[in-house]
Amino acid sequence: MKTxxxxxxxxxxxxxxxxxxxxxxxxxxxxxxxxxxxxxxHNGELAFSTDSFTVSPLFFPxxxxxxxxxxxxxxxxxxxxxxxxxxxxxxxxxxGFDFRSLEKIVRSMKKELEVNGAIVxxxxxxxxxxxxxxxxxxxxxxxxxxxxxxxxxxxITKKDVILVSRDIGAHGATIxxxxxxxxxxxxxxxxxxxxxxxxxxxxxxxxxxxxxRDATRGGVAAVLNEWASQSNICVxxxxxxxxxxxxxxxxxxxxxxxxxxxxxxxxxxxxxxxxDASKALEILKRTNETASIIGTVSDQYIGKVVLNSAWGTKxxxxxxxxxxxxxxx
Amino acid sequence: xNNLELKDLYDGFRDPDTIKAYKKIIEEDAKxxxxxxxxxxxxxxxxxxxxxxxxxQILPENINFIHGPGCPVCIMPKERIDHAYVLxxxxxxxxVTLGDMIKVPGSNGSLQDAxxxxxxxxxxxxxxxxxxxxxxxxxxxxxxxxxxxxxxxxMTAALIDTxxxxxxxxxxxxxxHVTVPEVMRELIDSxxxxxxxxxxxxxxxxxxSHVSVISGSKIYEEFPRDxxxxxxxxxxxxxxxxxxxxxxxxxxxxxxxxxEVEYKRLVSYDGNIKAQNLIAKYFEKINxxxxxGLGNVKDSGLKLRDxxxxxxxxxxxxxxxxxxxxxxxxxxxxxxxxxxxxxPPECTIFGTACKPSTPIGSCxxxxxxxxxxxxxxxxxx
Numbered sequence: 001m002k003t004x005x006x007x008x009x010x011x012x013x014x015x016x017x018x019x020x021x022x023x024x025x026x027x028x029x030x031x032x033x034x035x036x037x038x039x040x041x042h043n044g045e046l047a048f049s050t051d052s053f054t055v056s057p058l059f060f061p062x063x064x065x066x067x068x069x070x071x072x073x074x075x076x077x078x079x080x081x082x083x084x085x086x087x088x089x090x091x092x093x094x095x096g097f098d099f100r101s102l103e104k105i106v107r108s109m110k111k112e113l114e115v116n117g118a119i120v121x122x123x124x125x126x127x128x129x130x131x132x133x134x135x136x137x138x139x140x141x142x143x144x145x146x147x148x149x150x151x152x153x154x155x156i157t158k159k160d161v162i163l164v165s166r167d168i169g170a171h172g173a174t175i176x177x178x179x180x181x182x183x184x185x186x187x188x189x190x191x192x193x194x195x196x197x198x199x200x201x202x203x204x205x206x207x208x209x210x211x212x213r214d215a216t217r218g219g220v221a222a223v224l225n226e227w228a229s230q231s232n233i234c235v236x237x238x239x240x241x242x243x244x245x246x247x248x249x250x251x252x253x254x255x256x257x258x259x260x261x262x263x264x265x266x267x268x269x270x271x272x273x274x275x276d277a278s279k280a281l282e283i284l285k286r287t288n289e290t291a292s293i294i295g296t297v298s299d300q301y302i303g304k305v306v307l308n309s310a311w312g313t314k315x316x317x318x319x320x321x322x323x324x325x326x327x328x329x
Numbered sequence: 330x331n332n333l334e335l336k337d338l339y340d341g342f343r344d345p346d347t348i349k350a351y352k353k354i355i356e357e358d359a360k361x362x363x364x365x366x367x368x369x370x371x372x373x374x375x376x377x378x379x380x381x382x383x384x385x386q387i388l389p390e391n392i393n394f395i396h397g398p399g400c401p402v403c404i405m406p407k408e409r410i411d412h413a414y415v416l417x418x419x420x421x422x423x424x425v426t427l428g429d430m431i432k433v434p435g436s437n438g439s440l441q442d443a444x445x446x447x448x449x450x451x452x453x454x455x456x457x458x459x460x461x462x463x464x465x466x467x468x469x470x471x472x473x474x475x476x477x478x479x480x481x482x483x484m485t486a487a488l489i490d491t492x493x494x495x496x497x498x499x500x501x502x503x504x505x506h507v508t509v510p511e512v513m514r515e516l517i518d519s520x521x522x523x524x525x526x527x528x529x530x531x532x533x534x535x536x537x538s539h540v541s542v543i544s545g546s547k548i549y550e551e552f553p554r555d556x557x558x559x560x561x562x563x564x565x566x567x568x569x570x571x572x573x574x575x576x577x578x579x580x581x582x583x584x585x586x587x588x589e590v591e592y593k594r595l596v597s598y599d600g601n602i603k604a605q606n607l608i609a610k611y612f613e614k615i616n617x618x619x620x621x622g623l624g625n626v627k628d629s630g631l632k633l634r635d636x637x638x639x640x641x642x643x644x645x646x647x648x649x650x651x652x653x654x655x656x657x658x659x660x661x662x663x664x665x666x667x668x669x670x671x672x673p674p675e676c677t678i679f680g681t682a683c684k685p686s687t688p689i690g691s692c693x694x695x696x697x698x699x700x701x702x703x704x705x706x707x708x709x710x
């Protein structure tokens with residue numbers, strides 16, 4: 001009997017197979033098959049997205065499950081050029097969960113809603129017997145008003161360059177470090193943040209945005225691979241241009257991960273038309289100095305991501321496979 | 330120690346300019362070689378570095394790598410994995426093991442599959458993490474499925490030592506530790522009959538530095554002495570690998586055949602005597618240990634000494650553990666790959682039936698296996 005393993009939730013290859021073979025097969029329609037961060041509906045005016053959050057531990061350096069639950073859905077909307085407006089909030093709580101933690105989580109959600117200028121307009125609460133869920137799971141669904149039409153992961157061409165908004169992998173590294181009890185006297189903390197303010201700044205400056213995607217599960221590696229196959233292009237990345245903090249590199253060394261495959265919760269990848277790249281970079285740097293132009297688009301190996309090293313070698317960057325970091329978001 | 334930072338682990342050892350400088354030196358020296366040389370990197374960690382950093386792309390054509398058997402996960406035969414699977418399914422058992430072991434398929438499936446069927450399987454980074462699990466689950470039996478070469482054996486020994494000293498009643502061991510020099514010897518000895526028909530003679534060994542941090546460089550002395558094969562013990566960063574290759578090439582052009590250490594920052598001749606004593610206290614050699622893809626290798630495995638049998642899960646659960654021999658997959662050529670007689674793309678199921686997500690042969694199992702490294706990094710060679 002075939003069973004679901006944790007690898008099926010890794011944001012990488014097995015996850016994609018599960019989605020396409022089970023869910024896409026059953027729910028097949030034009031909007032779903034575009035595979036965007038959020039569905040574009042209502043004549044292209046609204047963006048619509050949902051996400052569930054099961055992170056363990058619930059509180060970690062830089063954030064908590066509440067902030068994550070608001071950022072996650074709002075960021076998916078922002079990635080379609082939409083302003084987050086209305087959210088729903090469903091929680092499944094394990095019997096015995098303490099009240100104060102719940103209040104802390106909800107306060108954290110409230111604060112992050114304010115950053116986005118969004119409100120929760122509907123919700124649901126379930127309490128289940130001890131052991132049925134791990135402490136608390138949260139689902140949020142959101143609707144946003146699209147401010148700039150036509151942003152899509154299916155339209156990237158050789159006219160675009162690829163940027164990341166800040167140093168990568170901080171969320172995944174933080175979660176793993178705190179789960180493993182790696183106590184570091186460092187500043188490593190999750191990058192969890194709402195991205196709409198940055199997207200708005202780009203839109204306001206009239207930057208020619210082709211595609212945006214927040215690099216959550218599967219990390220930057222997953223985003224670039226998805227883009228390469230959705231837009232039928234080859235993405236070429238200069239390895240030494242990828243911003244990675246010393247702390248994240250250190251965790252990767254200790255635990256054997258690749259920063260490119262680590263999850264982020266407040267970092268996005270951008271495909272921007274060349275002529276606007278430096279202007280976009282300047283805007284991103286206002287939020288985070290480490291933003292960087294990391295690559296270009298070519299037709300060398302269609303559907304693939306190529307990593308060029310600083311000493312003249314190259315290799316493909318593949319979709320992460322296997323069990324990566326279970327339940328990090 | 331307060332000022333020691335994580336980046337000290339690798340800083341400088343991935344410096345592009347240093348790598349390019351070694352590339353130049355090796356290119357010049359390689360012109361003086363009288364024949365092409367095949368370097369076997371024994372350890373999967375080296376395979377991973379070599380493939381990840383694209384080292385073959387910047388080496389001259391007369392220097393080749395043969396990817397050796399040194400990945401403790403990859404070489405684990407199905408019989409042992411089936412043991413782990415069966416143990417994980419026993420009542421009140423928490424099976425604990427290291428990282429990649431969890432996805433290696435046995436004949437009933439992997440530990441990942443066992444877990445999805447309800448078994449309590451956990452992976453840890455340090456054997457000593459078992460202590461915490463045991464403390465939190467006093468009503469459960471914690472079985473540590475111990476794997477690894479000389480590098481990880483001391484940690485298992487340290488765990489046993491703690492279990493005995495603190496009289497912890499619920500930690501047991503299933504030992505699968507193996508040793509490096511024995512399998513290197515086996516690779517050379519078992520090749521003799523094939524050498525003429527293959528163009529893959531091992532001309533030099535790149536020895537894994539972390540093994541020698543424990544066992545010292547002395548364990549490789551026999552290879553230059555008895556087999557006339559030079560050994561350079563090297564670190565795992567790209568600069569280490571490039572420097573080690575440069576040292577090997579220089580031995581050939583200067584007509585030397587020696588044991589040399591590139592990784593001088595931690596490797597001594599004698600190694601860590603304290604760790605060696607701890608290993609000797611709890612473990613003894615078993616006559617034969619079966620390596621996936623290679624078959625039985627003499628004196629290459631360890632077991633708990635008989636006086637510690639009450640901690641030995643293989644003894645305690647002997648009635649439920651399967652003993653039948655299992656053949657490797659017929660189409661899989663991992664044995665030849667591990668012997669350096671074939672490279673992964675020559676295998677008919679490489680990348681098709683056999684992939685990292687559905688590994689059939691040992692070399693595809695862990696990220697350190699030759700096939701997995703080729704699958705992930707090697708497609709642009």
